[in-house]
Amino acid sequence: MKSEIEKVAGWIITSKRTVVFTGAGLSTESGIPDFRSPGGVWDRYNPEDFYFQNFISSQASREKYWQMATEMYDPIKQAQPNPAHLAIAEMERMEKLDCVITQNIDGLHHKAGNSPEKIIELHGTAMHVTCLSCHKRYNRDGVQEKIKQGIKAPSCEDCGGPLKPATISFGQAMPERETQEAYRRSSLCNLFIVIGSSLIVQPAASMPGVAKRSGARLVIINRDPTPFDDVADIVIHGQAGPTMKDILEKLSEQLEKSGMGR
Ligand code: NAD
Numbered sequence: 001m002k003s004e005i006e007k008v009a010g011w012i013i014t015s016k017r018t019v020v021f022t023g024a025g026l027s028t029e030s031g032i033p034d035f036r037s038p039g040g041v042w043d044r045y046n047p048e049d050f051y052f053q054n055f056i057s058s059q060a061s062r063e064k065y066w067q068m069a070t071e072m073y074d075p076i077k078q079a080q081p082n083p084a085h086l087a088i089a090e091m092e093r094m095e096k097l098d099c100v101i102t103q104n105i106d107g108l109h110h111k112a113g114n115s116p117e118k119i120i121e122l123h124g125t126a127m128h129v130t131c132l133s134c135h136k137r138y139n140r141d142g143v144q145e146k147i148k149q150g151i152k153a154p155s156c157e158d159c160g161g162p163l164k165p166a167t168i169s170f171g172q173a174m175p176e177r178e179t180q181e182a183y184r185r186s187s188l189c190n191l192f193i194v195i196g197s198s199l200i201v202q203p204a205a206s207m208p209g210v211a212k213r214s215g216a217r218l219v220i221i222n223r224d225p226t227p228f229d230d231v232a233d234i235v236i237h238g239q240a241g242p243t244m245k246d247i248l249e250k251l252s253e254q255l256e257k258s259g260m261g262r
Contacts, residue, residue, distance in 0.1 A: 004236055006254075008247050008250075011191050018091070018189060019185050019211065020088050020100045021194045021207060022100060022104055022109070023103045023194075023197065026240050028196070028240075029083075029235065029241045030081060034196075050169050055164060055169060066154070069126075070147055075107075081113075084245075086113075087245060088100055088112065088162075088195075088244070089114045094251070099118050101120045107126065107127045122174075124168045125167065131161045132158060132161055134161055182207060186210040190215075190219070192208055192211035196222060196223075198226060212228075212232075221244070223237060223240075
């Protein structure tokens with residue numbers, strides 16, 4: 001009997017449109033903690049300190065937010081893609097990837113080599129900063145320099161508005177274009193592969209359901225169970241890196257055998 005890994009590789013080969021959907025669990029092997037696992041972000045910080053409403057309500061809240069965001073930025077900046085990110089980039093090179101929809105803000109799909117037009121960042125990115133008033137965009141490193149110089153909550157050099165990392169906080173509106181595009185791609189795909197997400201945070205977590213109801217096969221690769229395990233076609237409870245490395249190996253083998261390999 002074919003292993004689950006072989007089956008997933010076979011489905012990737014026959015699927016016309018494969019969407020990969022990633023969460024914080026994809027990047028834990030790159031040294032970035034997720035939110036909900038032991039030792040994760042919620043063990044060290046109070047989620048309320050990340051609410052958008054608090055950020056806009058007072059200078060003191062903005063200073064606290066920037067202090068936490070600065071602590072979290074260093075490991076993100078240092079992190080390197082792990083075998084799971086690299087396998088997803090390889091799927092693109094093999095022309096076996098429609099897009100990657102990510103909840104991650106760490107920029108590791110870009111670092112791994114996926115092209116920007118293939119990456120839909122649902123929750124924004126920590127690599128940039130935006131002005132909440134005039135929407136001017138800044139490179140994150142430049143703003144972090146100002147923090148190092150003692151500015152506790154930086155403001156826009158053009159309009160004086162509050163600057164915030166270009167990530168989507170709880171209570172902040174989702175980016176319209178990315179969200180619509182993610183729903184559209186989810187509804188059109190034949191194969192939807194979730195990697196490293198608890199599938200709890202909405203609206204991102206509704207996308208596997210959209211894909212499944214539109215007729216796609218659903219594969220979930222996650223260390224812990226998710227609310228979608230019952231409806232998935234294959235569930236692999238394992239580590240993202242080794243699992244994706246194995247799938248990529250089988251994929252390459254099967255492509256070679258079928259004469260489609262390069
Ligand atoms: P989550 O913290 O809710 O869930 C992570 C899931 O990944 C868990 O179910 C866990 O079992 C699994 N997991 C952890 N390590 C794994 C591994 N090595 N292999 C396979 N599975 C693994 O994360 P989420 O579902 O992405 O949602 C929470 C929010 O966290 C998102 O909105 C995201 O923006 C944000 N976030 C992002 C990052 C990042 O950019 N790297 C880090 C922390 C949180």
